[in-house]
Amino acid sequence: MNPSPAVTAPVQQGGVQDVAAAARRVVDAIVRAGDAIAAQSGDLATALHGVADRIDLAAPPLAERMTTMWLPVDSRLHNPVNGLENPLAPPLEITEGADGDVAGSVTLGLPYQGPPGHVHGGISALLLDHVLGLANIRAGNSGMTARLALTYHRPLPLFEELSVTGRQASVDGRKIHATGTISADGHVAVSAEGLFVRPRAEPGR
Numbered sequence: 001m002n003p004s005p006a007v008t009a010p011v012q013q014g015g016v017q018d019v020a021a022a023a024r025r026v027v028d029a030i031v032r033a034g035d036a037i038a039a040q041s042g043d044l045a046t047a048l049h050g051v052a053d054r055i056d057l058a059a060p061p062l063a064e065r066m067t068t069m070w071l072p073v074d075s076r077l078h079n080p081v082n083g084l085e086n087p088l089a090p091p092l093e094i095t096e097g098a099d100g101d102v103a104g105s106v107t108l109g110l111p112y113q114g115p116p117g118h119v120h121g122g123i124s125a126l127l128l129d130h131v132l133g134l135a136n137i138r139a140g141n142s143g144m145t146a147r148l149a150l151t152y153h154r155p156l157p158l159f160e161e162l163s164v165t166g167r168q169a170s171v172d173g174r175k176i177h178a179t180g181t182i183s184a185d186g187h188v189a190v191s192a193e194g195l196f197v198r199p200r201a202e203p204g205r
């Protein structure tokens with residue numbers, strides 16, 4: 001049996017991952033500070049635009065980046081969930097994956113807030129879509145999300161470690177079913193059932 005493909009990339013010190021971590025810290029600090037930074041807003045915006053200009057200057061043309069970032073086909077570093085080089089990724093830390101299952105942990109702060117003190121429901125959908133997708137990849141049979149049904153059992157708290165799980169449930173031709181949960185303090189807060197469809201091979205391939 002082939003080993004399951006790795007769904008996480010190695011943590012690197014001193015590279016793009018550090019820049020992404022710093023950007024995450026900026027986002028968190030802005031949401032946390034709110035009006036407290038209004039008086040400095042001009043200076044802060046100028047400084048941040050300066051940083052963005054510097055990064056833009058170094059960036060390759062978009063079309064080139066869109067190609068090279070998928071060589072080899074691999075989104076482990078740049079996806080918006082556990083991609084350590086993507087500042088939008090919380091990031092979810094994939095902590096285990098036995099028998100094709102995927103488990104991860106994450107603690108979410110204010111940028112991810114929906115109801116007061118709790119996680120936005122769309123963020124739960126993002127985490128589960130991704131983890132179910134990773135479970136499919138680990139199981140060796142993956143596809144595009146066709147349908148994702150979520151049940152929100154209880155509010156999901158911010159600032160607490162959350163456990164996310166995903167597993168492939170069954171495969172029926174090109175249709176793949178996967179399930180998953182997000183739990184806080186041992187209680188399931190959100191559960192998901194997903195249908196993934198493996199795209200038809202392109203003609204001639």
Ligand SMILES: CCCCCCCCCCCCCCCC(=O)SCCNC(=O)CCNC(=O)[C@H](O)C(C)(C)COP(=O)(O)OP(=O)(O)OC[C@H]1O[C@@H](n2cnc3c(N)ncnc32)[C@H](O)[C@@H]1OP(=O)(O)O
Nearest residue numbers: 075129130133134142143144145146147175197198199200
């Ligand atoms: C390929 C992987 C690359 C990996 C590379 C590495 C990436 C690493 C990423 C890590 C993990 C990320 C995980 C996130 C994954 C996304 O976020 S994917 C992005 C969001 N999803 C999309 O954009 C999908 C958009 N939809 C589509 O492209 C097409 O509708 C689909 C889903 C490919 C299906 O199209 P199709 O192949 O033409 O499907 P079709 O032949 O009509 O139907 C096939 C069967 O599925 C059923 N079906 C299709 N759609 C539905 C539906 N919505 N509801 C119910 N049944 C349906 C049909 O009824 C049919 O059933 P049967 O008649 O055979 O029983």
